[in-house]
Amino acid sequence: MISRRSVLVTGGAGLGLAVAWAVWPRSYAVDLAPQEGETALGAWLKIAENGRITVAVPQAEHGQGVYTTLPQILADELGADWRTIGVEAALPSPLYSNPLAAAALFDGGLARVPEPVRREHWVRSALLLTAGSTSVRMFEAPLREAGAAARVLLAKAAAARWGVDWAQCETSEGMVVNGDRRLRFGELAAEAASFDLPSELPLRIGDEGRLTGQALARLDAPAKVDGSANFTADVRLPDMVFASIAQGPAGGESRLTRVDKAAADRVSGVVSVIENERWVAAIANNSWAAIQGLAALRPRFETRGALADSGAIARALDAALDAEGARFAEVGDIADVLRGDVARAEYSIGLGAHSALETPTATAWWHADRLELWLPTQAPTMARGAAARAIGVPESAITVHPMLIGGSFGQALDHDAAAQASIIAITLRRPVQLTWSRREAILHDRFGAPAKARMAARLSGDGRLLGWQAQIAAPATGAALARRLLGADPLARAARALPAGADGYAMSGAVPPYRVPALAIDQHRADITLPVGHLRGGADRANGFFTECFIDEVAHRAGAEPMSFRIGMLGHDARLARCLTTAASLGGWDGGRAGSGQGLACHAVAGSMIAVLAEAQYDAGGRAKVSRIVAAVDCGRAINPDIVRQQVEGGIVFGIALATARVPAFAAGIADLHTLGDLRLPRLSDTPEITVELIPSAADPGGVSDLGVPAVAPAIANALAAATGKRPRQLPFGSP
Numbered sequence: 001m002i003s004r005r006s007v008l009v010t011g012g013a014g015l016g017l018a019v020a021w022a023v024w025p026r027s028y029a030v031d032l033a034p035q036e037g038e039t040a041l042g043a044w045l046k047i048a049e050n051g052r053i054t055v056a057v058p059q060a061e062h063g064q065g066v067y068t069t070l071p072q073i074l075a076d077e078l079g080a081d082w083r084t085i086g087v088e089a090a091l092p093s094p095l096y097s098n099p100l101a102a103a104a105l106f107d108g109g110l111a112r113v114p115e116p117v118r119r120e121h122w123v124r125s126a127l128l129l130t131a132g133s134t135s136v137r138m139f140e141a142p143l144r145e146a147g148a149a150a151r152v153l154l155a156k157a158a159a160a161r162w163g164v165d166w167a168q169c170e171t172s173e174g175m176v177v178n179g180d181r182r183l184r185f186g187e188l189a190a191e192a193a194s195f196d197l198p199s200e201l202p203l204r205i206g207d208e209g210r211l212t213g214q215a216l217a218r219l220d221a222p223a224k225v226d227g228s229a230n231f232t233a234d235v236r237l238p239d240m241v242f243a244s245i246a247q248g249p250a251g252g253e254s255r256l257t258r259v260d261k262a263a264a265d266r267v268s269g270v271v272s273v274i275e276n277e278r279w280v281a282a283i284a285n286n287s288w289a290a291i292q293g294l295a296a297l298r299p300r301f302e303t304r305g306a307l308a309d310s311g312a313i314a315r316a317l318d319a320a321l322d323a324e325g326a327r328f329a330e331v332g333d334i335a336d337v338l339r340g341d342v343a344r345a346e347y348s349i350g351l352g353a354h355s356a357l358e359t360p361t362a363t364a365w366w367h368a369d370r371l372e373l374w375l376p377t378q379a380p381t382m383a384r385g386a387a388a389r390a391i392g393v394p395e396s397a398i399t400v401h402p403m404l405i406g407g408s409f410g411q412a413l414d415h416d417a418a419a420q421a422s423i424i425a426i427t428l429r430r431p432v433q434l435t436w437s438r439r440e441a442i443l444h445d446r447f448g449a450p451a452k453a454r455m456a457a458r459l460s461g462d463g464r465l466l467g468w469q470a471q472i473a474a475p476a477t478g479a480a481l482a483r484r485l486l487g488a489d490p491l492a493r494a495a496r497a498l499p500a501g502a503d504g505y506a507m508s509g510a511v512p513p514y515r516v517p518a519l520a521i522d523q524h525r526a527d528i529t530l531p532v533g534h535l536r537g538g539a540d541r542a543n544g545f546f547t548e549c550f551i552d553e554v555a556h557r558a559g560a561e562p563m564s565f566r567i568g569m570l571g572h573d574a575r576l577a578r579c580l581t582t583a584a585s586l587g588g589w590d591g592g593r594a595g596s597g598q599g600l601a602c603h604a605v606a607g608s609m610i611a612v613l614a615e616a617q618y619d620a621g622g623r624a625k626v627s628r629i630v631a632a633v634d635c636g637r638a639i640n641p642d643i644v645r646q647q648v649e650g651g652i653v654f655g656i657a658l659a660t661a662r663v664p665a666f667a668a669g670i671a672d673l674h675t676l677g678d679l680r681l682p683r684l685s686d687t688p689e690i691t692v693e694l695i696p697s698a699a700d701p702g703g704v705s706d707l708g709v710p711a712v713a714p715a716i717a718n719a720l721a722a723a724t725g726k727r728p729r730q731l732p733f734g735s736p
Contacts, residue, residue, distance in 0.1 A: 032056060033091075039189040041153055043095045044074060044146035051174055051186035053078075054086045058096030058139070060130040060378045061220055062405030062412065063650070064705045065643035068218045072639055073140055076211035077147025077204055079171025080185070087219060089402045090128070092381050095142075097123045104132025104606075105413075105534060106482040107504030110495040121491045130378040131413060131534060133606035133703020136639060140701060148201040153192035158183045160191070167202075172209055215642035220404070232403045235363040235374045237431035241271060243424055244290040245281040245434060246297070249669025250443055251529035252305030256280055263296040273297065274424050281424055287435065307669030308529045316526045317348070317452040320473035325522035328502035329511045332518030337467030343457045343557050345550055349542040349731040350663040352448025352535040355679055358406030359441040360417035363433045364425035371398045371422055376405040376412050382485055383415040389487060390419035391426045398422075409654065410534035413485060414446055439674045442664055446484075446533025449475045449506065453546040463558035465569065467518040470510060470546060473526045477539065478505030480532050500525075509540030509710060512547045513576055513604055514569035530666070536654055537709030540605050544710030545717070545731060548601035552592075552718045553727065561591045562718070563600055576602055578695060579611035579632040586693055587613035587630035592722045597627075599718025601711040606703030608635040610648070614715035615688075617723050624660050624733040626688045626716055633692060633707065636699035644704050645692045651708020652690055657681050659713040659732055 032040040038054070040046040046054050055071040067087045075085050090096045099122035103115075110118055151171050158176035159166035161183070168178055175182045204210070223229035248254020259280050261273050267282075269289025274281045282293030306312065363374040364387075371393065377383045380400045388395045405412050421434040436444075451474035458467045479500065486492035502523040510521050535541070555565035563584050570577040580602050583589075590596050602611040615628040629652055638644045662680045664671035673679055713731055721727040728734075 039193050041150040041189065041193060042146050043093070044143060045078075045150055047150075047185050047189035049186045049189070051081075051084050051184050052086060053080055053084050053185070054088055056090040056096070057087045058090035058098070058128050059135045060376075060402055060405055060408070060412065062130070062376070062378070062408040064135070064647055065218060065640065066130070066135045067220045068216065069136055069639045069643055070139055070143060071219065072211055072216055073136070073143040074147040077144045078151050079173070079204070079209070081174035082211060082216055084174055085219065092126045092128055092384070094123045094126045097125070097127045098129040098134060098138050099123060099127070100134040100138040101129040101131045102127055104134060104538070105129070105478065105505065106486065106492075107478050110482060110491065111478075111501065111504050112498040113491060113495050118491070125489070126381055128379065128381050131410065132538070133608075133705045133707065136701045137607060137703055140639075144203060145201055148203050149197055150192070152197060152201065153195050154185055154188050156195040157188040157192040212637070212639055213641065216640055218643070229404055231358065231406055232361045232363055232374050232376050233358070233433070233435065235403075235433065237363070237365055240363075240431040240433060241283050241285055241428065242287040242290045243274075243281045243283050243421070243432050243434040244287070244294040245279055245420060245436060245440065246294055246299045247279045247440060247444055248301035249303055249307050250666060250671070251308035251669050252303040254278060254301040254303045256299060257302045258300040259297040261297065263298070264293040267293040267296050269293075272428060274427055276420075276423065279420065281420065281434070283424065283428065283432065291437070303669060306529045308666040310665045310667065313450060313528045313530065313666075316528050317450065317473040320524040320526035321452060321454055321471060323524060325471055325524040326502040327520065328507045328523050329521040330519060331516065332467075334467055334469050334518045334520035337518040338456055338458055338469060340458070343459070343554055345455050345553055345729060346453065347455065347546045347549060347729045348452040349450060349545055351450050351530070352541065352658055353442065353663060353679060354409045354411040354445055354535060355657070355676065355681060356407035356409055356411050358408075359438060360411070360414070360436040361434060362417040362421035363431065364418075364421035365431040366426045366429060369397065371425065372401065373398065373418055373422065374401045374403055375415075375418055376403050376408065377415065377418070378405070378408060378410075378412045379415075379485065382413075382487075383418045385487055386415040386419045387422040391422050409536040411445070413481075413534055416444070438676060442673055443671050446531050448535030448537070448541065449477045449532040449539065450528070451539070451542040455546060455550040457550065457554045459554065459558050463560055465514070465516055465554060468512060468516045469520045471522045471524060472507065472510055472543065472546065473524040474506045474539065474542065475528055475532045476500070476503035476506055476525050477532045477534070478503045481505065481534060484531070506539050508538050508543065509603065509605060510543040510547070512551065513573055513602070514551070514566065515572055516569065536651065537658070537706050538605075540603065540706065540710040541655070541658060541713065544601070544603045545713045548603065548711065548714030549717050549727070549729065552599070552714070552721070563589060563591075566600075566602065575634045575697070575699070576604055576609045576611070579609045579634055582632035582693055582695060583611040583613045583630050586632065586691060587628070589613060592718065594722060594725060597719050597723035599715045599720070599722055601715035601718060603710040605706055605710060607700065608633065608702030608704055608707045610707050610711050612652070612711040612715040614712070614719045616716045616719040618720065622734070624716060624720060625686075626656055626660070628689045629712070629715075630691045631693070631708065632695060633704075634695040634697050634699070635704050635707065636697050636701045638694055639701060641694055644694060647704040648692045648708040649690050651706065652712050653682060653687060655709040655712030656688075656716070658709070659716055661732060663732060
């Protein structure tokens, strides 16, 4: 019988003792906290007497649409009326863990731990995590099963009333149907919970009345449009104060040495100053007074170790390339192939700033020996752990309320603000809302990693590609994420004792999609003075740039038209080849001739494929100006086509920003950019005409949140090369 409190979960198996650990049955408690008149049917939904259906969503909503696509999967299988669907954030439970996202983030740090052991560990740790374009890929199956289970139970309840076989009952638009008889879900939910499930759940078949594939309206849109949606900064609690914070320079280890508390006390509204070894916060009865109080403090820091310096970062990448690398992938004997006339080129990509509209923030309240946290977080269980370590209490004493996020692009994986707000709250014994300034958000960003690549290729006499080599210098972002985010996690500690190889995160997307007789991909680990983190597009934003720019150069060297050159090596990948031909056809591809200002690029990530045609020129000021983007996408079955297009379009604009905006330069640990305006992000007037074509596909759904990013920069670079005859090999683009 299905229980409203628990679900039996079985996992995979590892090796040795891990086998018994991984397959041992266990029961995980689930509590959907049904209110009066509501009935929980399993771990994913509850139905009210009035017919309203609430779906538990374990993923953070930061604009990517999971508050719509995930409920849409369940509602489709259930046969629900979309107008009755609502959502709420899922409470931490192993049932909602996301080992697929953990693999995407931490592959570099834990790659040598057997995959079944890693997966089982993330499940048992109840790792709620939103990252890596994994939401639909991870949760489509359990949501379909949950919808099917609830449909069967409701059908059994209705069949018992009618005296018929439940298998003769169907569901449609929120009702159980048998011939002319109909009963609403709300009338049946309480009875349905008492029935047993069959050994196998029958999934719906056929296309009639299905919600999957429909461009249903986003559930989060109305509240965001009318302003009623609550973000962390909207939280208001009795006796709440506001905090503004200053930390030391970037890089090294900073220690607070001096503040002018007397000056801060003279600022009207300031109620306290909290000093920490690494930061200082001004507390006031309004946010403006907190900002002014912090400025009056004029904090001074002493830093040990190397401060962040852009010149030092560039030298570290060069030094890494000159050192021995770790082999990530190989085919054939590349050393034997790369002889004679070899094409070579170097490319580099700078820091990637998150530039999210919502800077790091947290609202904390310590009361009754418990801490409540309201956070914009992509990893609520990790945030809870960070707060617990900061104030020295067990995680069981902390409740995290995940909030809507005002953008993130990976920034909300880090929880410095949560730890800082927790310390302030327990010190003051009153609610506090901490908000980082834009300057702090830029200075202490966990940037997308910089990278540099040395590429080499050899062509045959008739223009065929015989060998391909990529030597890529980049920080080990996966290992860095594992060290910083996993904290005292025992598996992470054990993994650090194992020999390090190539970092899987840093090398994502580095293997070209093209079939080449000989290939070698090496990572050269670079140690830089800035912490790196996850950024939308991941390392594919760099590795896709290296691959698609160089393949274009090689095609021109071979005297071949760039699209045909690519297609000739994609016989094994019909989906990506179709994306290329579709983008070229829709965009009016003219072969990339000199002066055309047209460029092509393609990429595959998270089980999805994309090809991009860009049209670009340099403007009178020497800045790259993109006038048109055409993208062809194969992401498998699209749950909600409109949301897929929104995500791809958003990724394209994000990719344009990474290619054309400014990035902070560091000297002595201080960034030269302090505001969003300083970053020169694309504005509406800078946004090109964008066309996104979805190619129908019967493949399983792939991820789309990152998909729009990687192919944009190389397509623009190839277009600029066609426009001017000079190839840009560095991101972001400068003057020709």
